[in-house]
Amino acid sequence: MSNDEVRERQRAELDFVTAAYSPEEAWITHDEPINKVHRVLHLPLPKLRDDSKTINSSISIKLELSMPLDYLADEYCTLVIDASLYNSASGFNSWRKVAIDSIPNLLSSLRLMAIESAGQETLFLVLSRAEEWVDVEWQEIVSSIESRVGNDIDLCHSRPPEHEQGGVILARKLIYSHHIIAKSKRKAIADLSREHHLGGYAKIGWPGIIIVEGEESGCDLFIDEIRSMRWQHLAVRGEEIVPLDDGANLNDLRCFPAKMVELAEDQMSKLAEICRDAGLEALFKTSMKIYVKEEVDNDGGNKDDEKSEEDVYGAMIHVDHMNDRKGYEKWIRKACKCSGCSQLIIRCYKNDSNSSRPCIIVSLFGDESCVKQVMKRWRISRVDVDSKGTPCLERMMTVIIEGIVIEATDLHEILQEAKGVSKVGDDKRRSNKDAQEIFFSIGGSDWRDAMLNYIS
Numbered sequence: 234m235s236n237d238e239v240r241e242r243q244r245a246e247l248d249f250v251t252a253a254y255s256p257e258e259a260w261i262t263h264d265e266p267i268n269k270v271h272r273v274l275h276l277p278l279p280k281l282r283d284d285s286k287t288i289n290s291s292i293s294i295k296l297e298l299s300m301p302l303d304y305l306a307d308e309y310c311t312l313v314i315d316a317s318l319y320n321s322a323s324g325f326n327s328w329r330k331v332a333i334d335s336i337p338n339l340l341s342s343l344r345l346m347a348i349e350s351a352g353q354e355t356l357f358l359v360l361s362r363a364e365e366w367v368d369v370e371w372q373e374i375v376s377s378i379e380s381r382v383g384n385d386i387d388l389c390h391s392r393p394p395e396h397e398q399g400g401v402i403l404a405r406k407l408i409y410s411h412h413i414i415a416k417s418k419r420k421a422i423a424d425l426s427r428e429h430h431l432g433g434y435a436k437i438g439w440p441g442i443i444i445v446e447g448e449e450s451g452c453d454l455f456i457d458e459i460r461s462m463r464w465q466h467l468a469v470r471g472e473e474i475v476p477l478d479d480g481a482n483l484n485d486l487r488c489f490p491a492k493m494v495e496l497a498e499d500q501m502s503k504l505a506e507i508c509r510d511a512g513l514e515a516l517f518k519t520s521m522k523i524y525v526k527e528e529v530d531n532d533g534g535n536k537d538d539e540k541s542e543e544d545v546y547g548a549m550i551h552v553d554h555m556n557d558r559k560g561y562e563k564w565i566r567k568a569c570k571c572s573g574c575s576q577l578i579i580r581c582y583k584n585d586s587n588s589s590r591p592c593i594i595v596s597l598f599g600d601e602s603c604v605k606q607v608m609k610r611w612r613i614s615r616v617d618v619d620s621k622g623t624p625c626l627e628r629m630m631t632v633i634i635e636g637i638v639i640e641a642t643d644l645h646e647i648l649q650e651a652k653g654v655s656k657v658g659d660d661k662r663r664s665n666k667d668a669q670e671i672f673f674s675i676g677g678s679d680w681r682d683a684m685l686n687y688i689s
Contacts, residue, residue, distance in 0.1 A: 364680025413441030471519025553629035
């Protein structure tokens with residue numbers, strides 16, 4: 234199929250969106266060379282009683298469906314699907330949390346539809362599945378909660394702000410990200426901080442650092458909502474909690490601007506200086522996982538909980554051979570990039586003898602569904618060539634170990650360091666000792682022993 238034919242089929246799908254939905258329901262943006270479809274889903278809430286009238290409310294989720302360049306040209310290339318909380322009626326904080334927690338379920342359903350329909354026009358199928366999810370799965374979630382809590386006003390009714398209930402708490406929280414580059418995420422950070430009356434700083438680039446300051450409930454909602462987006466790594470590494478005395482004004486106790494200020498990629502030292510001048514150097518140091526003893530004693534339980542929420546799934550895979558090494562490795566890198574996974578390819582030799590056949594080990598890391606998506610595509614794709622140079626499927630790959638990676642919080646740094654370990658020419662060659670240290674730093678003794686047992 235020619236490029237012109239592919240583009241024509243993509244345009245036809247985009248024309249369908251324009252014809253089927255109003256501009257408020259769905260719209261198209263062009264982030265050259267990628268086309269993106271944005272679709273707003275309204276999640277209805279239970280009908281609530283307020284005095285003598287019935288209130289109908291809903292929470293909105295925005296889908297973002299991106300068309301990769303190879304969409305419809307490559308039979309294994311799928312739409313890239315993301316979702317985030319879009320807006321909601323004020324005061325329904327508990328339902329907002331329910332909606333945020335349901336987003337992974339929605340994404341899993343839509344991504345599965347995209348994978349099953351790869352190679353054909355998928356946009357209509359995915360959008361239809363999204364509407365079906367609202368009508369069926371979301372209603373089941375609502376019904377399940379209603380059956381458990383009944384008329385509990387904490388969940389089913391709008392609650393007054395904390396300052397009307399007493400016990401206002403000022404919070405400062407530092408959020409660490411592998412990177413912040415996408416304009417959509419930078420805009421979301423600014424919009425959400427404004428919506429929740431938060432201030433602070435967002436340092437973009439590698440790594441990304443966000444420090445939010447404001448009412449604790451607003452900080453928590455901000456974090457829940459940005460966590461619903463797709464991140465390579467995102468974790469709350471530090472926090473400070475300041476209960477306010479009766480009559481105290483929260484704004485008088487702010488150390489940072491009352492709005493979110495974006496800092497450039499090269500302004501990490503500037504952020505450190507700002508925190509130091511504000512007497513919050515300890516908070517900044519949590520971005521480097523440096524904690525003073527008092528913080529560990531007081532908040533150790535929270536840090537452990539936080540780590541469990543940030544677990545990363547990994548798979549270590551042995552590949553018997555690569556006849557077309559350059560093309561094979563390019564396919565792995567591209568497949569991982571499309572699915573939002575990280576990858577590491579190393580070659581080691583039994584007894585470190587170059588005369589023996591190399592042991593090729595490919596490791597994948599990311600969300601469990603994304604890693605398994607890459608593995609599924611791997612098994613059904615023509616990733617190598619046979620002895621005659623004809624493209625062929627991979628029939629001799631073996632999963633050595635897979636599961637949660639215990640050192641996930643440092644994964645990016647570990648992989649970057651691993652890719653910089655001594656090489657010979659362009660060969661990703663490692664000594665057995667180097668390979669053991671790499672896998673131990675990633676997955677502890679389980680990963681190291683699995684690698685040793687396999688190549689011995």
